[in-house]
Amino acid sequence: MTTPRNLVVIGNGMAGMRTVDELLKLDGGRDCRITVFGAEPHVNYNRIMLSSVLAGDKSVDDIVINSQEWYDANGICLNKGDPVIAIDRENRLVTAASGVQVPYDQLLIATGSKPLAPPIPGLELPGVCAFRDIADVDKMLEAARTRKRAVVIGGGLLGLEAAWGLKQRGMSVALVHLMPTLMERQLDVAAGQLLQRDLDRRGIAFFTDGQTEEIVGTERAEGVRLADGRFVPADLVVLAIGIRPNIDLARAADLEVNRGIVVTDDMRTSDPDIFAVGECVEHRGQVFGLVAPLWDQAKACAARLAGDETALFTPQALSTSLKITGVDVFSAGALMAADEGDDEITLRDDGKGIYKKIVLRDGRLVGAVLYGDVADGQWYLKLMREREDVSALRERLVFGRAFAEAGPGAPAATDYAAMPDSEQICGCNGVSKGNIVGAIRDKGLTTLPEVRAHTKASASCGQCTCVVEDLLVFAAGADARPAKKTLCDCTDADHDEIRQAILAQDLRTMEEVRTAFAWKKPEGCHKCRPALNYYLLCAWPGEYHDDSRSRFVNERVHANIQKDGTYSVVPRMWGGLTTPAELHAIASVAEKFDIPTVKVTGGQRIDLLGVRKEDLPAVWGDLNSAGLVSGHAYAKGLRTVKTCVGSEWCRFGTQDSTGLGVKLEKMCWGSWTPHKVKLAVSGCPRNCAEASIKDLGVICVEAGYDILVGGNGGVEVRVTDHLVRVSSEEEVLEYTGAYMQLYREEAHYLERTAPWIARVGLDYVKRRLVDDPEGRAALHGRFLHSQSFMQHDPWAERARGADAHEFARLPALAEA
Amino acid sequence: MSYQWKNIGPLANIPAQGARRLCFGHQGHPVAVFRTGADEIFAVVDECPHRQGPLSEGIVSGRTVSCPLHNWVIDLAAGEALAPDIGRTRALPVRIVSGEIHVGLPLAGERAA
Ligand code: SRM
Ligand SMILES: Cc1cc2nc3c(=O)[nH]c(=O)nc-3n(C[C@H](O)[C@H](O)[C@H](O)COP(=O)(O)OP(=O)(O)OC[C@H]3O[C@@H](n4cnc5c(N)ncnc54)[C@H](O)[C@@H]3O)c2cc1C
Ligand code: SF4
Ligand code: FES
Numbered sequence: 001m002t003t004p005r006n007l008v009v010i011g012n013g014m015a016g017m018r019t020v021d022e023l024l025k026l027d028g029g030r031d032c033r034i035t036v037f038g039a040e041p042h043v044n045y046n047r048i049m050l051s052s053v054l055a056g057d058k059s060v061d062d063i064v065i066n067s068q069e070w071y072d073a074n075g076i077c078l079n080k081g082d083p084v085i086a087i088d089r090e091n092r093l094v095t096a097a098s099g100v101q102v103p104y105d106q107l108l109i110a111t112g113s114k115p116l117a118p119p120i121p122g123l124e125l126p127g128v129c130a131f132r133d134i135a136d137v138d139k140m141l142e143a144a145r146t147r148k149r150a151v152v153i154g155g156g157l158l159g160l161e162a163a164w165g166l167k168q169r170g171m172s173v174a175l176v177h178l179m180p181t182l183m184e185r186q187l188d189v190a191a192g193q194l195l196q197r198d199l200d201r202r203g204i205a206f207f208t209d210g211q212t213e214e215i216v217g218t219e220r221a222e223g224v225r226l227a228d229g230r231f232v233p234a235d236l237v238v239l240a241i242g243i244r245p246n247i248d249l250a251r252a253a254d255l256e257v258n259r260g261i262v263v264t265d266d267m268r269t270s271d272p273d274i275f276a277v278g279e280c281v282e283h284r285g286q287v288f289g290l291v292a293p294l295w296d297q298a299k300a301c302a303a304r305l306a307g308d309e310t311a312l313f314t315p316q317a318l319s320t321s322l323k324i325t326g327v328d329v330f331s332a333g334a335l336m337a338a339d340e341g342d343d344e345i346t347l348r349d350d351g352k353g354i355y356k357k358i359v360l361r362d363g364r365l366v367g368a369v370l371y372g373d374v375a376d377g378q379w380y381l382k383l384m385r386e387r388e389d390v391s392a393l394r395e396r397l398v399f400g401r402a403f404a405e406a407g408p409g410a411p412a413a414t415d416y417a418a419m420p421d422s423e424q425i426c427g428c429n430g431v432s433k434g435n436i437v438g439a440i441r442d443k444g445l446t447t448l449p450e451v452r453a454h455t456k457a458s459a460s461c462g463q464c465t466c467v468v469e470d471l472l473v474f475a476a477g478a479d480a481r482p483a484k485k486t487l488c489d490c491t492d493a494d495h496d497e498i499r500q501a502i503l504a505q506d507l508r509t510m511e512e513v514r515t516a517f518a519w520k521k522p523e524g525c526h527k528c529r530p531a532l533n534y535y536l537l538c539a540w541p542g543e544y545h546d547d548s549r550s551r552f553v554n555e556r557v558h559a560n561i562q563k564d565g566t567y568s569v570v571p572r573m574w575g576g577l578t579t580p581a582e583l584h585a586i587a588s589v590a591e592k593f594d595i596p597t598v599k600v601t602g603g604q605r606i607d608l609l610g611v612r613k614e615d616l617p618a619v620w621g622d623l624n625s626a627g628l629v630s631g632h633a634y635a636k637g638l639r640t641v642k643t644c645v646g647s648e649w650c651r652f653g654t655q656d657s658t659g660l661g662v663k664l665e666k667m668c669w670g671s672w673t674p675h676k677v678k679l680a681v682s683g684c685p686r687n688c689a690e691a692s693i694k695d696l697g698v699i700c701v702e703a704g705y706d707i708l709v710g711g712n713g714g715v716e717v718r719v720t721d722h723l724v725r726v727s728s729e730e731e732v733l734e735y736t737g738a739y740m741q742l743y744r745e746e747a748h749y750l751e752r753t754a755p756w757i758a759r760v761g762l763d764y765v766k767r768r769l770v771d772d773p774e775g776r777a778a779l780h781g782r783f784l785h786s787q788s789f790m791q792h793d794p795w796a797e798r799a800r801g802a803d804a805h806e807f808a809r810l811p812a813l814a815e816a
Numbered sequence: 817m818s819y820q821w822k823n824i825g826p827l828a829n830i831p832a833q834g835a836r837r838l839c840f841g842h843q844g845h846p847v848a849v850f851r852t853g854a855d856e857i858f859a860v861v862d863e864c865p866h867r868q869g870p871l872s873e874g875i876v877s878g879r880t881v882s883c884p885l886h887n888w889v890i891d892l893a894a895g896e897a898l899a900p901d902i903g904r905t906r907a908l909p910v911r912i913v914s915g916e917i918h919v920g921l922p923l924a925g926e927r928a929a
Pocket of ligand 4: 867868869883886887888
């Protein structure tokens with residue numbers, strides 16, 4: 001038996017670790033002893049998701065690709081935070097900054113690239129950073145917490161994602177770009193302009209044709225000065241003008257380098273025992289800046305390392321998209337006609353903000369730029385990769401796949417059976433057809449979310465979603481379930497179908513619903529049970545028997561569970577009003593039960609946090625004696641009605657906003673709704689109660705009351721739409737009751753009013769509530785009817801002994 | 817493996833599709849005893865493999881419970897998280913003796929495992 005070979009990897013990044021991962025899957029790879037050096041003090045993570053970390057959509061933990069356990073389990077020695085400083089080819093030895101020396105039989109260089117820095121003064125100032133690794137993101141997040149203004153230099157993919165992330169983090173952001181339009185290497189002028197217009201509307205200030213001359217500042221960065229004299233103030237300057245392959249080590253070791261480390265199709269450098277992959281390489285004159293080709297490189301390289309002398313890397317056509325929520329951009333291949341032989345076909349709808357351009361050469365598609373509607377991007381990419389003859393489709397092609405394939409001369413639908421297993425489907429996560437089909441078959445997957453969860457395909461940028469859906473149909477056949485939003489995995493029916501059937505077929509219990517729809521699991525699951533429980537409660541007020549076992553713990557125990565398993569208690573304070581007696585009661589309860597934290601919430605009331613479960617009934621009992629009842633801070637139901645002081649005290653108040661808020665809360669408390677509901681009443685347009693981001697807000701004016709609906713101050717902030725102006729409090733109450741009931745009867749479970757109105761449209765809500773006075777009165781009537789069964793304080797019931805098993809310890813064991 | 821059997825009383829002590837939690841002073845891990853809709857009894861260490869969420873507070877469907885903190889679904893018989901999540905909490909033996917539930921607790925020393 002031979003002694004194991006030593007493989008040393010320089011660079012713990014995406015391409016290097018992917019190569020190792022591929023190698024471990026091969027027989028010839030298992031006998032390697034692998035040592036990895038990484039300059040960053042982290043395990044391997046998904047660099048492309050740094051944009052999502054910056055924007056707050058993901059945490060650093062979420063983007064780890066291989067955990068320390070993975071390295072340990074595979075016997076890989078990982079030297080984190082220890083860059084290699086020299087390669088000694090003669091003695092086959094690498095030396096790291098720490099002084100560690102490791103001999104190699106084979107060496108893999110995967111050092112990625114370095115951010116380009118413009119040759120300008122001021123680069124060394126604190127407050128200037130690049131956008132490449134976790135350390136950069138930490139710097140940006142720190143700046144976003146403590147400072148206000150950011151300037152991003154560079155209007156390419158990286159710069160735009162940096163600008164958007166910082167904007168999401170609350171900074172005011174300017175972007176300086178050398179060229180007249182954004183992303184000029186991926187987008188043509190028209191699409192670049194649309195992009196700029198949309199981002200401009202989202203509050204990013206653009207300085208195009210802007211050549212940065214200097215970063216100004218003494219102690220730290222204070223702004224940038226442009227060549228034409230413009231000055232843009234900033235506390236943070238992010239450089240994102242491009243990257244350059246990191247070839248320093250290779251050059252010092254006398255390997256052949258050009259722009260990148262020169263490799264042949266087998267991923268070998270000019271030294272046959274030294275391989276290179278990733279952004280540091282140059283292959284047939286081409287360098288790389290996207291991950292998709294790196295997965296193919298990793299595969300070829302791993303095969304070679306394992307002794308397969310046939311594996312080759314062949315680059316494929318690539319596409320780009322931008323990871324900014326709500327901005328859809330796609331580009332692949334040529335951006336415009338190169339000469340008269342080429343044809344450009346464009347489609348443009350300025351009203352909808354849609355732009356599409358395709359470029360044809362010799363009857364074949366060679367480029368596509370899409371803005372606003374990118375659904376067909378992957379289809380175009382496929383036509384390009386397969387060099388399909390599309391002349392017969394010429395007139396229809398730009399309208400997209402559905403239209404083109406409906407007509408004569410359509411290319412045959414993709415033959416997934418003939419597609420090789422190795423074909424890469426998801427560029428971001430490097431998932432091949434074989435991986436996807438294998439997972440679908442082995443694990444019996446039937447839906448897109450399942451495939452995503454198991455393979456990560458289409459889970460990062462989402463571009464390849466259509467192909468993954470096709471593969472699902474191909475591999476799972478009739479079992480594949482459409483992307484239709486079913487209630488949960490227990491059924492093929494969607495929310496609306498179930499709600500309608502409950503009424504039409506007179507279904508009275510969960511059991512009856514599950515039977516009527518042939519539920520797959522007899523008892524359902526944690527997703528459908530709370531939804532069905534709510535739908536039945538809403539449909540049959542006073543008759544349906546609430547199933548506490550189908551409620552999420554908070555609603556079952558009428559308090560919010562905290563991360564340590566204790567609970568919080570939030571009593572109602574009607575319209576934000578309280579009294580000295582109530583405050584005394586809260587203070588005594590907090591003392592008596594050793595409640596560690598007393599906090600004023602963002603909803604104008606007081607939260608007692610850290611209450612032991614077994615103390616809950618007694619705490620409630622004491623609060624009840626002072627007249628305090630549950631604030632339903634745990635419920636998918638009415639939470640708070642915020643008010644301002646209004647005409648009673650305020651020098652600008654036009655109406656009694658506080659009094660009206662109390663009336664609204666008295667009418668709505670205790671109701672169960674699809675998701676939580678928050679109201680507010682402001683006494684004048686200064687809007688101190690923040691009524692314009694509530695599910696329903698009222699703004700008092702001299703002439704009456706403006707009723708606003710569908711606002712949200714949470715994850716996706718949405719400003720309310722104006723529903724109607726009315727002149728009396730009675731009308732406000734009627735509109736509110738009717739609105740509550742419409743939402744209760746028609747929204748999907750866990751859908752707040754903002755996405756509900758976005759789905760059904762404001763016009764629909766107006767038709768039901770404003771244009772139809774009888775319908776409105778009927779809805780209001782149904783709401784009050786339902787409320788007549790709901791307005792019992794759940795705390796009082798439990799303080800008196802209901803559900804006692806829920807709170808008592810098991811006596812026999814309390815001491816065990 | 818040897819167990820110390822604890823009698824925790826009649827089935828009725830635990831609500832159907834529910835659970836009760838047993839606590840052991842400071843040294844031991846809490847134990848959740850579940851009763852399913854079909855009146856089967858299971859006991860597992862009351863710590864979700866994800867981040868130690870109290871499984872006893874979750875929604876019980878069939879032979880699974882979904883953790884109240886982040887909705888991992890745990891198979892009660894094995895204590896194992898269902899895919900795509902990975903992890904397990906320790907499952908403990910139970911037996912019913914003349915209508916009363918007995919839970920097998922690992923003897924001190926083994927409990928930390
Ligand atoms: C206590 C409180 C924070 C505070 O100390 O101020 C709070 C605490 C929680 N909020 Fe909140 N929110 C609180 C006001 C708000 C506000 C401000 C407001 O109401 O004016 C908002 C933004 C307004 C809005 O909802 O539109 C807010 C938006 C959220 C969201 C995002 C909702 C969304 O639709 O995007 C969640 C998550 C959810 O509900 O799914 C959330 C969820 C939570 C949960 C329930 C998280 C959880 O599941 O454990 C927290 C539980 C608190 C507890 O155990 O007591 N909280 N939360 C506030 C309680 C208000 C009250 O008196 O009832
Ligand atoms: C914010 C951001 C967003 C992106 N978005 C996308 C996208 O949406 N789609 C896409 O396709 N691509 C995207 N990319 C590009 C993608 O991340 C890169 O193409 C990919 O990471 C390159 O992989 P690599 O292994 O070559 O380099 P890297 O992942 O950078 O890995 C190289 C590693 O080597 C280390 N190293 C360098 N020198 C040494 C040394 N001497 N010793 C030890 N270690 C060393 C480095 O510290 C680094 O950790 C994005 C990049 C960034 C920064
Ligand atoms: S909104 Fe402002 S101005 Fe108007 S009543 Fe309230 S506090 Fe006064
Ligand atoms: S702790 Fe149980 S799912 Fe997170």
